[in-house]
Amino acid sequence: MGQPGQTSTSQDSLTVRDNRTGKVYTIPIVDNAISATAFKDLKAPRKAGERAENETEKGLRVQDKGFLNTAVMQSTITYIDGDAGVLRYRGYPIEQLAEQSTHLESAYLLIYGSLPSASQYTHFEREILNHGVTHSDAAQFFRSFRYDAHPMSMLTSAFAMLGSYYSEANPSLQGQRLYTQGDAASLATMDRQIYRIIGKATTLAAMAYRIRQGREFVIPPTGLSYAASFLYQMDHIGEENYTPNPILVKALDTLFLIHADHELNASCTTVLQTGSSLVDPYSAIAAGCASLYGPLHGGxxxxxxxxxxxxxxxxxxxxxxxxxxxxxxxxxxxxxxxxxxxxxxxxxxxxxxxxxxxxxxxxxxxxxxxxxxxxxxxxxxxxxxxxxxxxxxxxxxxxxx
Structure with missing residues (x-):
């Protein structure tokens, strides 16, 4: 930020005059954004009778109660233009992905930055589906809820419960650099949690559903896709050679894909905020589920x-x-x-x-x-x-x- 009283000849800057002091400040514009902390230099003496809490002598604050015009991070993951109906994952139009891709393939794209090769996708899908099985204690955990408990309440609690089973995933137990060392072991640990969270999400959701229906739980089947496995776990009641309706499988997979990422919505922001404290990823996802629960978001x-x-x-x-x-x-x-x-x-x-x-x-x-x-x-x-x-x-x- 430029010194008070100076002006900038650069077009990539914002010139601000503080009428309280008469000083002029130059604030750089980078990627069509200005740094909120730049306004900390706009200091003024506290006026007589002014609230001490305003702390005017410590610089100007930026107020944006609803995050209506605040960028908290830079990302190349998702782009949205709501007015034009544009949604892109890593540069790919959502329409193209919905037509030619699958939810798991698009999930790989979002997580790792590129669409997977055939071998990469086979490995990714296999690991996720293999991690769909839960510990036997999960059945007892879900049965502890009332029969009419809300599914999102159960799902939020279930993700938090998972965190207690995987000490290897907890920076509080394994050290603060567990996920940031960048070596093969750190990346492998991160990948395992990705497989577990995506794989078990549908299993936990299906268990919450079946508690509501008074049905016994279903072990995730083999040989079905991610969406088909979810529908199977919810709807199978003992039929021989049962397979979910392929039309519903395609519809559900497309809906999963469309909802996979929407920039910094409430639940995503909640996960990032919670994860920034270096809590285990399952607790962060549980916090995101709690945010998603509300009627102004996923509800x-x-x-x-x-x-x-x-x-x-x-x-x-x-x-x-x-x-x-x-x-x-x-x-x-x-x-x-x-x-x-x-x-x-x-x-x-x-x-x-x-x-x-x-x-x-x-x-x-x-x-x-x-x-x-x-x-x-x-x-x-x-x-x-x-x-x-x-x-x-x-x-x-x-x-x-």
Whole structure:
């Protein structure tokens, strides 16, 4: 930052005059961003009667309560332009990945920076699927919950529970440089936790589901894909040679892929914040699950389902929308702070439609069509978002509320 009173001839800078002191400051602009700490140089004497807590003599603070215009890190992982409906993983358009890739292949891309070769993908998929099995204590752990416990409450607790089983993954026990040494052993330890977390996530989710259904747990099968294994664990009730519906498998895999990364959303930020203390990765993921739980984040999916259930059938949609306009009802799944379009989700929706009629799906379609023709919602740019289209009729086994 330039000295007070100086000006810069560089166009890649911001000139700020502090009217409290009359001083002028030059702040560099790098990658269309300025450093918040640069404003610490903008100091002023505390005025008579001013709050001591303002600490004006220690520099100017930057206030952004909702992180509406704050970049906390640089990343090449994901790019989003919500207004244009653009989502890219490592430079690849999400539409291309959804059509030509799988969830695990895209997960590899996000984690390691490039799409895997055939041998790399085989190894990655095998390790993840092999790590889907949980310790036998997990069954007792899930049975300790009430039959009507919320699945996200159980899943959050289950991830925290996993942290107690893998001391090798805990920097508190193995040393603060466990994941930062950069040697082969450190990277291998990191990879094992990646395999375990991704592999066990679906198993734990399926166990939470089956507790709600009063069913016995299912051991992850062999020979099925990641999404198919998840559906199998949720829906298998003893049928001989049972395999999940391939249409639902494709829809679920695509939905997993689309949701794999959305920049620094609430749950991702929570994981990074928690992990920065060098806690074990399972505890960090548990914290992320707790953030995801809320109705203003991942819980929005559930809010949409509850809304559709309350509407009941397509014939009730007009009355519901009128109640929304009068602020008597809440419209869930429309509008978003970042995403303004959700066209890609229609692909998985089409898969879901091919599995048969469902009144909830018909209600969702009727709600979409009516809202998109209504000037009230058009003017307010309240279009259906990703949360709206991740509804029960697509994958009914998943949506337990």
């Amino acid at each position: 929005a999916n559930e809010a949409v389902i509850r809304m559709l259930i309350s509407i009941g059938k397509p014939d009730n949609v007009p009355a519901f929308l009128e109640a929304v306009k009068k602020r008597e009802k809440v419209l869930s799944g429309f509008g978003h702070r970042v995403y303004k379009t959700a066209t890609l989700i229609h692909g998985p929706l089409a898969f879901g439609c091919r599995t048969g009629q469902d009144q909830l799906l018909e209600t969702a379609m009727a709600l979409h069509d009516a809202a998109m023709k209504d000037e009230y919602f058009i003017k307010r740019r309240l279009a259906p978002n990703v949360d709206f289209w991740c509804v029960r009729p697509l994958i009914p086994q998943c949506c337990v509320i």
